[in-house]
Amino acid sequence: MNCLDIKKSQSLAIKLSKILIKENWNLATAESCTGGLISKIITDTSGSSEWFTNGIITYSNSSKVRFLNIDEGKINDKGVVSEIIALDMAKNIMTMSGADISVGVTGIAGPEGGNDSKPVGTVCFGWATKVEAISETCYFTGDREAIRYASAEKALYGLIEIANLSTQ
Numbered sequence: 001m002n003c004l005d006i007k008k009s010q011s012l013a014i015k016l017s018k019i020l021i022k023e024n025w026n027l028a029t030a031e032s033c034t035g036g037l038i039s040k041i042i043t044d045t046s047g048s049s050e051w052f053t054n055g056i057i058t059y060s061n062s063s064k065v066r067f068l069n070i071d072e073g074k075i076n077d078k079g080v081v082s083e084i085i086a087l088d089m090a091k092n093i094m095t096m097s098g099a100d101i102s103v104g105v106t107g108i109a110g111p112e113g114g115n116d117s118k119p120v121g122t123v124c125f126g127w128a129t130k131v132e133a134i135s136e137t138c139y140f141t142g143d144r145e146a147i148r149y150a151s152a153e154k155a156l157y158g159l160i161e162i163a164n165l166s167t168q
Contacts, residue, residue, distance in 0.1 A: 009149070012156040013045040019163045020051040020101070025129075027159070028099035029055035030068055030089035032080075033107040033123060037152040053097045058089070064106075068092045081106050081118050083135035087126030094128050101129045101163055103155045109147045123151045127158045129166040134158065 020027060029038050039055030042048050056067055061080050064070040069092050070085060078084050089104025107123030114120035121140040127133070136158070140150040 009041045009153050009156065010044060012153065012160065013041050013048075016042075016156060016160050016163070017045055017048065017051060019160065019167070021047075023100070023163070023167055025100035025163070026051055026053045026098070028053050028093045028097040028102045029155075030093040030102065030104040031055060031057050032059055032064070032089075032105060033109045034105050034148050034151050034155070035059065037148055038103065038105065038155050041152055041156065053099050054093075056093060064089065068096070079118065081108055081122055081124055083124045083126065083137055085126075086124040087128065087133060087135045090126035090128040091133065094130075101127075101159060101166070103127050103159055105151055105155055107147070107151060109144045109151075111144060121147050123147070123154070125151075125155060125158055127155075127162040129162055132162050132166045134162055134165075 031038055036057045042052050058064040058067050061075050065072050068089055070088050086104045086106050090102045094102035104126040108114050108120050110120035124137045126135045140147045
C-alpha cells in the first residue's frame with residue numbers, strides 16, 4: 001500500500017464523515033477478509049467517535065453465526081463468500097448496534113482459499129441503511145494486502161453511495 005492509496009482511503013473516510021455528521025447518523029461495520037482495516041481507516045479520521053459506533057471482525061464462519069446471527073444454513077447453501085451473507089452481516093450489525101448505516105464484507109484475500117467459481121480476490125459487500133440495502137461482488141487482483149486495501153476502499157465508496165441514496 002503506497003502513500004497515495006492511504007491518502008485516498010483517508011479522503012473517502014473524511015467525505016463519509018461529513019455526510020454522517022450532516023445526517024446525524026452512526027456507522028457500524030462487520031468485517032471478515034478486511035480484518036478490521038475498514039474500522040482502522042475510519043478511526044484514523046479525527047472525530048470519528050461522533051459517528052462510528054462499532055466494528056466487529058467475524059473471520060470464521062462460526063463467529064458470523066455466533067456474533068452476527070448469520071443463518072448457518074445460508075452459509076452452507078450459498079457459501080460464506082456471497083452477497084446474501086455480506087448483506088445479512090450489514091443488516092444484522094446495524095440492528096444489533098442501533099446504527100443508521102452499515103457495511104458487511106466477506107471474501108477471499110488469498111493467497112489460498114479460492115476455487116474456479118470463487119477465485120482469490122472475490123469479495124462480497126453488503127451496505128444497508130434503514131431505507132436502502134445494496135450488495136455487490138467484486139474481483140480484485142494482487143497480493144493479500146492489495147486485495148484487502150482495495151476491499152476497504154470499495155467499502156467506503158459504497159457507504160458514501162448508499163448514504164447519498166438514502167438522504168435524497
